[in-house]
Amino acid sequence: xxxLLELVTKPDNIPIVGLLLxxxxxxxxxxxxxxxxxxxxxxxxxxxxxxxxxxxxLVRVEFLAMLVVLLILVVWSVFINAPLEEPxxxxxxxxxxxxxxxxxxxxxxxxxxxxWIAGVVLPSIIIVGLMIIPYxxxxxxxxxxxxxxxxxxxxxxxxxxxxxxxxxxxxxxxxMRGPGWNFFLPWQDWxxxxxxxLNNVDLSEYFGMPSHFPDNSLNIAASAFGFLVIAAFYLSxxxxxxxxxxxxxxxxxxxxxxxxxxxxxxxxxxxxxLKILLRLAPPIFGGYPVKYIWVTPWFNV
Amino acid sequence: MISPMEKLRKTEVYKSIFRHxxxxxxxNRALQIVDNVFLHLHPVRVPRHATNIxxxxxxxxxxxxxxxxxxxxxxxxxxxxxxxxxYAYEDMKYLMHDVPFGPLIRNMHRWGAHAMVITVxxxxxxxxxxxxxxxxxxxxxxxxxxxLLLTFLLSFxxxxxxxxxxxxxxxxxxxxxxxxxxxxxxxxxFGPQLGMRPDADVRFVLLGGTQVGPPTLLRFYVGHCIFLPxxxxxxxxxxxxxxxxxxxxxxxxxxxxxF
Amino acid sequence: MADDITSSSQTVPPQRPQxxxxxxxxxxxxxxxxxxxxxxxxxxxxIWRMGRxxxxxxxxxxxFLGFIGISTVGALRFMFPRVLFEPPSKFxxxxxxxxxxxxxxxxxxxxxxxWIVREREGFYALIAICTHLGxxxxxxxxxxxxxxxxxxxxxxxxxxNFEGPTPRPLERAQITVNDDGEIVIDKxxxxxxxxxxxxxxxxxxxxxx
Ligand code: HEM
Ligand code: FES
Numbered sequence: 001x002x003x004l005l006e007l008v009t010k011p012d013n014i015p016i017v018g019l020l021l022x023x024x025x026x027x028x029x030x031x032x033x034x035x036x037x038x039x040x041x042x043x044x045x046x047x048x049x050x051x052x053x054x055x056x057x058l059v060r061v062e063f064l065a066m067l068v069v070l071l072i073l074v075v076w077s078v079f080i081n082a083p084l085e086e087p088x089x090x091x092x093x094x095x096x097x098x099x100x101x102x103x104x105x106x107x108x109x110x111x112x113x114x115x116w117i118a119g120v121v122l123p124s125i126i127i128v129g130l131m132i133i134p135y136x137x138x139x140x141x142x143x144x145x146x147x148x149x150x151x152x153x154x155x156x157x158x159x160x161x162x163x164x165x166x167x168x169x170x171x172x173x174x175x176m177r178g179p180g181w182n183f184f185l186p187w188q189d190w191x192x193x194x195x196x197x198l199n200n201v202d203l204s205e206y207f208g209m210p211s212h213f214p215d216n217s218l219n220i221a222a223s224a225f226g227f228l229v230i231a232a233f234y235l236s237x238x239x240x241x242x243x244x245x246x247x248x249x250x251x252x253x254x255x256x257x258x259x260x261x262x263x264x265x266x267x268x269x270x271x272x273x274l275k276i277l278l279r280l281a282p283p284i285f286g287g288y289p290v291k292y293i294w295v296t297p298w299f300n301v
Numbered sequence: 302m303i304s305p306m307e308k309l310r311k312t313e314v315y316k317s318i319f320r321h322x323x324x325x326x327x328x329n330r331a332l333q334i335v336d337n338v339f340l341h342l343h344p345v346r347v348p349r350h351a352t353n354i355x356x357x358x359x360x361x362x363x364x365x366x367x368x369x370x371x372x373x374x375x376x377x378x379x380x381x382x383x384x385x386x387x388y389a390y391e392d393m394k395y396l397m398h399d400v401p402f403g404p405l406i407r408n409m410h411r412w413g414a415h416a417m418v419i420t421v422x423x424x425x426x427x428x429x430x431x432x433x434x435x436x437x438x439x440x441x442x443x444x445x446x447x448x449l450l451l452t453f454l455l456s457f458x459x460x461x462x463x464x465x466x467x468x469x470x471x472x473x474x475x476x477x478x479x480x481x482x483x484x485x486x487x488x489x490x491f492g493p494q495l496g497m498r499p500d501a502d503v504r505f506v507l508l509g510g511t512q513v514g515p516p517t518l519l520r521f522y523v524g525h526c527i528f529l530p531x532x533x534x535x536x537x538x539x540x541x542x543x544x545x546x547x548x549x550x551x552x553x554x555x556x557x558x559x560f
Numbered sequence: 561m562a563d564d565i566t567s568s569s570q571t572v573p574p575q576r577p578q579x580x581x582x583x584x585x586x587x588x589x590x591x592x593x594x595x596x597x598x599x600x601x602x603x604x605x606x607i608w609r610m611g612r613x614x615x616x617x618x619x620x621x622x623x624f625l626g627f628i629g630i631s632t633v634g635a636l637r638f639m640f641p642r643v644l645f646e647p648p649s650k651f652x653x654x655x656x657x658x659x660x661x662x663x664x665x666x667x668x669x670x671x672x673x674x675w676i677v678r679e680r681e682g683f684y685a686l687i688a689i690c691t692h693l694g695x696x697x698x699x700x701x702x703x704x705x706x707x708x709x710x711x712x713x714x715x716x717x718x719x720x721n722f723e724g725p726t727p728r729p730l731e732r733a734q735i736t737v738n739d740d741g742e743i744v745i746d747k748x749x750x751x752x753x754x755x756x757x758x759x760x761x762x763x764x765x766x767x768x769x
Contacts, residue, residue: 012467015415019422026358026423030430033355046553048350054343055333058352065359066366073370073416077408084397087390088469090512091670091688093695095709097470100460102418102453107474110711111725115693116489119478130446133429134439143435144551151432158429162422181712181724200723216756299483299490300727470695474710477693506639510646512694 004187007175011080016101016174023167027159033146043145095179104173105166111181112276114300122272126161129265133158136262138253161269200291203229203278211295218297226294230301233271238263342541344549351550356431360424364452365537367417372530374410382462384522386515389464414456421452433551441543444536451533458525464518472521473513479504649748656683656743656767664699664717674733674745675699675706677717683765685735685745686719692726706730720753729753734762 008017037043052058085094099107109118133154141150148155176183178190202211204222211222241263245251251259278290294301309315321332331345350356381400382392396403425445428434434442461472479502482489486504487497499511509516544550651672659665659678668674673688673696686706688696695710705722706715713724720729734749743765751763758764 015412015419018416019419022419022423023426026426029355029358030427034430043553045350045356046555048353049348049552049555051346052349052352053327053330053346055330055340057349058343058347059333059340061352061354061359062362065354065363069363069366069416070370073367073409073413074405076412077405080408080412081397081404082408082411083467084390084393084463085465085467088386088464088466090469091673091696092466093470093697093709094466095698097474097695097710099471099474100457101415102422102456103475107711110478110693114481114725114727115478116481116483116486119693120482120486120489127446127450130425130449131443134434134436134442137435140435142432143554144431144433145553146431155430162426162429180707180709216754298494470710474693474695480694500644501640506636509639509641510644512646514646 003189004175007186011083012101013174014076014080016171019167020171023163027163030146031148034148037145037147038149043147045145096177096181098173098177101170101174104177105169108169108173108177109272112272112279116299117301125265125268132261136254136258138250157266157269165269165272200279201288202226202292202295203290204295206287206290211292218295223295226292226296226301230271230294233274234264234267237267237270342545344545347549348552350552357550358423358427360420360427364417364420364424367413367420368533368537371410371413371417374406374413375526375530377406378410379526384462384519386464386518389462389518393463393465410459414459418452418456421449425449431551438543438547438551441540441547444540444543448533448536448540451529451536455525455529455533458521458529461513461518461521462525469513472517476504476507476513476517479507650744650746652738653685653743653745655741656737656765659683664701666699668745669696669699672745672747674747676735676743676745680768682767683735683743684718684763685733687731687733687747687750689731690726691721691728691730692724697730732758732763735765736762737765737767 007013033044037045098104106118106123109122112118113122137151137154139151139154141147175186178184178188184190202222204211204219204225207225209219209222209225211219211226213219238260242251242259254262275290275293278293280289282289292300320336321329323329334340334343334345378396381396381403383389393407396407428442428445457472457475461468480486480488480499482492482503484491484495485497485502486492487499487502489497492502499505505511507517507520508514509520651668653668653674653676656678659676661678661680663678665676665678668676669688675686675688677684677686690697690708690710690713692708692711692713695708697706697708697713697715700707704717706717706719708714708724708726711725713721713726715721715726715730719732721727729752732751732753734746734751736744736746738744749762751757751760
């Protein structure tokens with residue numbers, strides 16, 4: 001318990017506690033507003049659409065908000081010092097060693113994916129994926145007011161990405177990753193000597209095909225198998241969805257190109273989850289965690 | 302008997318500065334906005350729901366406020382900070398122990414930066430939840446994503462500057478990912494095949510060397526203090542301009558024009 | 561409307577409309593009315609005056625774009641200096657006799673980021689940089705392994721990875737003896753297991769003593 005207190009009050013962790021509380025509060029706020037709007041004919045925002053003058057009605061709110069923010073910031077800065085640790089020493093890595101908190105979600109993914117995926121490809125997909133949202137979300141409803149009923153899919157998908165894959169992984173990385181990047185529950189002390197066996201195997205090995213022969217040369221069959229697994233994941237789920245919905249209005253209006261883009265991005269998000277599960281689940285059933293699904297001479301997935 | 306204030310208001314100097322009267326009339330309220338270079342970022346009138354803090358959460362505005370605070374405190378810190386491996390850490394200690402109000406300024410800069418990352422994320426969350434990226438605001442959302450990225454980069458590049466253990470290891474891990482960039486990194490897929498080497502790939506551009514060292518500090522410093530704020534400012538200008546041009550703050554379509 | 565626009569591109573002065581011609585009776589020299597300017601005259605290429613077909617315009621654009629392109633390449637090249645001031649990659653590591661068989665020597669880890677391992681048949685030098693993302697792993701004698709604090713990668717004593725996210729074994733540096741019988745390590749020459757380089761000369765120093 002003391003450990004938890006220590007973690008939560010560590011100067012560098014305070015923003016994450018703040019983030020967590022704010023995200024919970026605002027999710028709740030948005031949810032209440034959406035429920036209310038969904039239950040009535042006109043959303044609240046539409047009832048309040050008469051014009052008011054910016055001076056004073058908006059300016060005074062802004063001024064108050066400014067005072068509150070500055071007050072919080074100054075009090076925070078007066079009482080809590082920004083950390084300054086030992087001088088830089090390239091030979092001694094602190095244990096654990098963490099990225100700035102807002103990248104901890106990505107650092108967590110580094111456990112499951114090679115750096116080129118977790119550090120380069122996935123962030124790029126996130127950025128590009130965010131940018132194209134307005135161009136692939138062709139639902140005209142829900143523009144300018146809180147609602148859930150009218151845009152279930154887009155809200156659920158976004159919240160899954162933001163709340164689960166981004167915010168909770170940040171919280172997990174801050175409070176539950178200790179020395180050796182081992183997993184600790186928030187109230188467990190960080191034992192530097194905790195030994196966790198992380199003997200991973202590649203997925204093909206489950207089917208009797210090691211990815212490498214004893215002389216360390218690549219097993220082509222295992223590599224082909226890995227490729228097929230990934231292709232099957234995308235094609236079967238994607239194909240199933242397409243068959244089921246190809247005549248729906250949404251798919252028709254999106255057109256094949258945009259539809260494929262959305263589907264591909266969505267499945268990639270699911271693939272990330274799948275890979276995490278393949279690593280975490282097997283030990284529960286006494287199996288080996290899966291390291292790679294697909295091994296090639298140039299890269300591994 | 303006219304009060305001294307009245308007299309003052311009649312002087313040429315006063316009238317040259319303040320262009321209109323301040324009786325609380327609708328006209329003067331409008332002039333407050335249009336006659337003021339800062340306030341005229343705003344329209345004169347907005348729909349009532351836009352003044353409701355429950356709708357916008359005020360997060361975009363707070364993000365901008367924090368950016369201004371960071372610019373100010375950052376410039377003040379520059380009076381004492383030297384971006385070399387020899388001095389950077391010492392200057393931090395100096396600021397924290399021997400400069401009056403040094404800790405306050407440094408703390409405000411550090412905590413303000415964290416807060417800005419939080420508020421920009423919440424701002425994006427709110428814009429998504431109110432569907433405000435839908436037509437005609439699609440492009441402003443894209444500009445926003447760039448601002449999100451720039452906010453992360455600003456914060457990340459600043460993280461290295463104290464040159465302590467926290468900094469260099471966070472940045473070592475962060476920039477080592479660039480090593481694995483497909484095609485452009487010397488350990489990324491097809492990187493070596495394309496002739497990438499530790500001293501000639503994307504990571505080198507960031508580090509100015511093959512490991513995090515003094516040249517890295519300088520590169521990050523220039524990026525953090527000049528380059529990135531400049532780019533971010535440009536994008537913010539476009540962002541604010543577009544809010545107005547896209548019809549002001551979003552709201553449900555009730556058939557009335559928003560502007 | 562269209563008429564008085566077309567007239568502008570011709571050399572003939574435009575015809576004056578009725579209203580003006582009355583006025584002109586007063587002034588001695590009539591002022592020709594300016595053509596309307598809100599629209600490019602027909603057949604006039606407008607801003608494409610230096611049109612695609614014009615060679616000069618083409619050459620102009622080409623040099624402009626060429627200039628931008630070369631400047632970009634130049635700016636990029638600017639980021640890669642010709643000389644780097646990084647610590648020397650070679651260092652001497654004492655006499656082979658100073659090492660104990662079976663031990664992972666950490667004497668040079670702090671300064672050089674190198675572990676020197678003495679086995680029964682000789683020496684190898686492991687570079688103390690995690691092949692995952694470059695943290696410095698720790699040698700845990702009790703558990704007989706290298707363990708990285710950043711994301712938990714683990715390596716056997718010989719440098720081969722067996723746990724955690726790292727994609728490959730630690731790298732070995734070149735290890736040789738000089739004429740004085742001292743061990744010399746060159747960190748710039750690396751040997752990677754997965755490329756089959758651990759058998760190469762220099763990756764292992766044969767020494768039985
Ligand atoms: C440095 C970062 C940013 C600043 C300073 C900023 C500032 C603002 C401000 C002051 C507003 C007015 C409404 C409000 O306060 O909510 C606004 C609106 C908007 N922002 Fe941002 N923003 C930033 C980043 C972003 C990001 C990351 C996104 C989305 C990815 C975004 C998308 C939008 C959109 C679409 C609007 C119009 C919303 C509406 O009309 O309801 N902005 N921004
Ligand atoms: S850097 Fe060693 S495990 Fe990631």
